[in-house]
Amino acid sequence: MITITACMIVKNEEEVLKRCLDSLKNLVDEIVIVDTGSTDLTKEIAKTYTDKVYDFTWVHDFAAARNYSFSKATMDYIYVADADEEIDTENQEKFRMLKEAMLPEIEIVQMYYTNQLQYGTTYNYDKEYRPKLYRRLREFMWQDPIHETVALDPVIYDSDIEIIHRPTMSHAKRDFNNFYVILNKGERLSPKLTHMFAKELFIAGEDDDFIKAGEYFDEWQKDTTRTSEECSYIQCVLAKYARLQGNLELLMKVALKNIASKASSEVCYELGEHYFELEDYEEALIWYYNAAYETECQLNIHYGGDYPLMKLADCYRELGNVEQTRAYEELAKNWSLSVNSRDTF
Template identity: 30%
Template sequence: MKERISLTMIVRNESAHLANCLESVKDKVDEIIIIDTGSTDDTLNIAQRYTSNVFTYPWHNNFSDARNFAIEHASGDWILALDADEEVQCQASFSFHSLIAKENDKEAFLLPLLNPILDSTEEYNSFYVLRLFRNNGNYKYFGKIHEQVTIQDQQKVGLAVEPILKHKLLPLKLRHQKRNRNLHLLKKALQDDPHNPFLHYYFGVEWLMLGKAGYALPYLQKAYSRLSDDQLLFRAPTLKYLLVCLRALGRLDEALSLCLETSLHYPNFTDIFYLGGLLLEEKEEYHVALKWFNHAINCGKPPALFSHLTGSESFLAYYHLGFCYEKVGETFEAREAYETALELNPRFPYPLYNLFLILLSEEGAAYCYQYLEDRDYFDDALFCLTTADLFFLADHVAQAYLCLENHKDCFQGDERFLFFYGKYCIYSGRANTGFESLNQIPTKSSCYPSAQALSIVALILLGDFPKAKSSAIMLWKNQPTRCEAHIFLCLIRLMQKQTIPPCPLRVRGKETLATNTEMLLDCKRYRSHIMSYDPLVEAWNQALETLIKSSEKGFELLFNDYNQRVQGLNDRLIAKFGNSWMDKL
């Protein structure tokens, strides 16, 4: 007879995540038990759509009591425990029943958990956690906070490759709220059990994740000294966080000594070698760092019981390998390393920046574009947008435009494409096309305010001052874009040889200077791209400079810019004609 699986959860105000969690697992379990500890949002209604087994439990700052209360209401032979901000990832054919039947000598299973650092780049910390166990009365939770399941016989605990539990990356504010709550509960728990290494570990992690490495260090040091290899599930991540903590505090030599010591004891712990490479890179010992990063790559993914930073054996290591190769002057090897990093993780764009700069400085913009084109980098929307922006910032507007113009098929329904395509069209002399692209962005889009401001630039370059002025007035009505609106209204008046009004109190000078400066830089990009003199563009440039010079800081900024340009010209002439170039005039 097939054994039944009961999913047990405790929830509170989880309406944003609960449905996604339950959708990911509802077809894999036989029963769902949800314990609500005092929700004030729609959590209860969502829970009741998936199960009739929804119970309330009075919250008294003890997670274990709530977890055990859920187990008491479960009728299944096995318990699967999840948090609402987690999702189950597995192949469609996966079955908990098959896992249990295949290893019928096991009473509990450790499941892999991915804790995201950044979802968009697929950077995760992975751990193994005990979440699947027999409902036979032998497995209960203990601990008021960061509760754990009691294990009576290690031999009866299995290690599962699948399913993977993926934790949701919560907004920073909510993460900090939860961490502050956890610190409060941990403080009380530590008063009752001051020598508990697990509590010291969690205390250290919470402080470290709040950016308080100085507070975290003593807790992590105590935890690491008291945890043994029999507790490797905790000792390994404690070691990692201890290294991260020491690095954050600038104690690089101390951290490196710990890396050297533990690398002998844990020769397969990839993350130690990766972190050691980072420390050596920071100490500018690039040749030695190369050896450590290569060792991390050769190690591959560490054994399951070790905590692991995804990519420390692959794309992250290759990225830093490329950086170190650059620093020792081996640009060919650096290029290869960056390309390997991009191939291993196309969602991790940072190696593209370094690769781009090498190609641009060594071969020029046209070669750089063709090189990346030939390797199909532009077929990926993220890479295409990133490279286009890099070309634009490097004052190669033509290549920025080509990146998007030649790869429109990558951006079906993508509002970012409409915005950046519009921008690069405008600054490459295609103001009409750019204006049309920007006007396709819906009003509810996050790009809409910026698109409206950029549309006014297009109208100015088209010489349509009445429409530009009307659009700027509309922009003024929106509080976040009031600064841009004021600047545009002043620019239009200056370009029409009219006096400008004083800066309104609702617009701060500091904001106008930053925006003016950015617009002046874009104006220079436009001027460097067009081949002939355009009085409208020159008037636009002069108006921007006039606005910037209206403040003391702005005047100083322009003065320094002029000096740098004169010095740059002087350096180029000396390089070409020698120190006596003035005599040759």
């Protein structure tokens, strides 16, 4: 049977840490907790479960903190946990069975991450696979009898274990602040982080978040070295930023670029919002319809689903069409109910 170290990074998690560790303590062989500056009872709670509690000076870098926690692990595999997670009784048993039956060639185990839409920040689905268990030391093996090469792709196993995400608040503001720390150092966000920043804005951002972030995105649109995918994400953010600022010239500029390449639901939705605010409901209908049926969402699946469907209902209500209003309200309701049952892999 394999041995497992649970590695965690924490800060001010006194409300949820005990719940998490109680669900883990009988599943793992070692617990490593790295504290990045708690001012509450987090460390005291942690020390009742393990003597491997370490301080790490926060440098606005989650990867650095994670790497430090991994450096303290000594078991065969590392399980990555967050304080606002828990494993219920049924899935604890599945975890034990996995631990007993784990094949030695498996390097990464994915588990379902569930309950994500509550206080979501970058989540479009309520349940999705995430890598959670990693072999601590990787063995490199040669493969192929001729023209041999070293196997680089990890062996991944998709388990049926479900990890319940139960946060007590949204972490969006914290994440936005970390993005600004990176940007204010003059560093360029990677394509992945550009995507995540834009995605988090559309899923958890408020109007003032878009207004603050929009100034950065406005500069990025001038960078000709950006990939087409990055440009699409930037255009989505700028469309909302421009509408909120009442900047019609910028709105039309980014919308036309977006539509000329690969139109996004988010951009069409913002055009619908613009015309709805002008009380031009006939024109708004066109763009909300395009958001719902003719385009694909880039950042938040709701912009291609219940959001524009409800706005279509609002437009028809303003136009006095009761039948269409009720039809789109029903479509929006059904879409919203169905999305919670979808899985993504």
